[in-house]
Amino acid sequence: MLKDAETEKAANELVEIGRLLSARGWVPATAGNFSRRVDRDRIAITGSGLDKGELTPEDIRIIPLAGPVPSGVSAETPLHLSLYRRDPEIGAVLHTHSLPATVVGRAHAGAPEIVFRDYELQKGLRGRTTHATPLHLPLFANSQDMTALTAEVECRLSIDDHGYVLAGHGLYAWGRDMQEARRHLEALEFLLACELEQGRYRR
Ligand SMILES: [Zn+2]
Numbered sequence: 001m002l003k004d005a006e007t008e009k010a011a012n013e014l015v016e017i018g019r020l021l022s023a024r025g026w027v028p029a030t031a032g033n034f035s036r037r038v039d040r041d042r043i044a045i046t047g048s049g050l051d052k053g054e055l056t057p058e059d060i061r062i063i064p065l066a067g068p069v070p071s072g073v074s075a076e077t078p079l080h081l082s083l084y085r086r087d088p089e090i091g092a093v094l095h096t097h098s099l100p101a102t103v104v105g106r107a108h109a110g111a112p113e114i115v116f117r118d119y120e121l122q123k124g125l126r127g128r129t130t131h132a133t134p135l136h137l138p139l140f141a142n143s144q145d146m147t148a149l150t151a152e153v154e155c156r157l158s159i160d161d162h163g164y165v166l167a168g169h170g171l172y173a174w175g176r177d178m179q180e181a182r183r184h185l186e187a188l189e190f191l192l193a194c195e196l197e198q199g200r201y202r203r
Helices: 003-025 075-088 099-107 120-124 146-156 178-197
Strands: 034-037 044-046 060-062 091-098 113-116 135-140 162-166 170-175
Touching: 003 034, 003 060, 003 091, 003 178, 034 075, 044 075, 060 099, 075 091, 075 146, 075 170, 091 178, 099 162, 099 178, 113 178, 120 178, 135 146, 135 170, 135 178, 162 178, 170 178
Parallel strands: 135 162
Antiparallel strands: 034 044, 034 091, 044 060, 091 170, 113 135, 162 170
8 A cells, every 4th residue: 555645656657657668568478577766765666467558556566675575576576676775876677578688688698798889879878978988788697596696686787887688588777766767778778679670780
């Protein structure tokens, strides 16, 4: 049950982003999960097994940043919690299962990162002012062992990263608020889609 204006605002933002990302086809078959910081100690996160384009505020859970993961939330909740715990500036985390992220991640499986070069939209990520600086997007092998995966992500992620890919699985992106998280997600999705298209023309 939602109890105050801030949790209500957080839930509404998650419902809205769910509709938008579902309409783009980035969260098929109930996949994906989204979260938003409520305050220093809590986040709002989507419930598990739900169509992300048909969420209502009642489908959003408010959970503490500390302590064990409550039941009824996504199995990937530890990956969200880990990001909020390590960086108090993070205000929202979005996770999609798009076709480009899934395929390009598989194509680079075994590599530590996907490198984007000379795309104008690399500037869609905070702190980047030119296409000339390569963008290194961390890549991890997929796993159902969330404890091990979370530990590996924490170990390799830099404070300057704004996202990462799980091979054959999907993309995580985040920002200081929902607006920035969405911009980072859209920029990375676009770059991954470009890489997928580019593959048609490589010889
Ligand atoms: Zn996932």
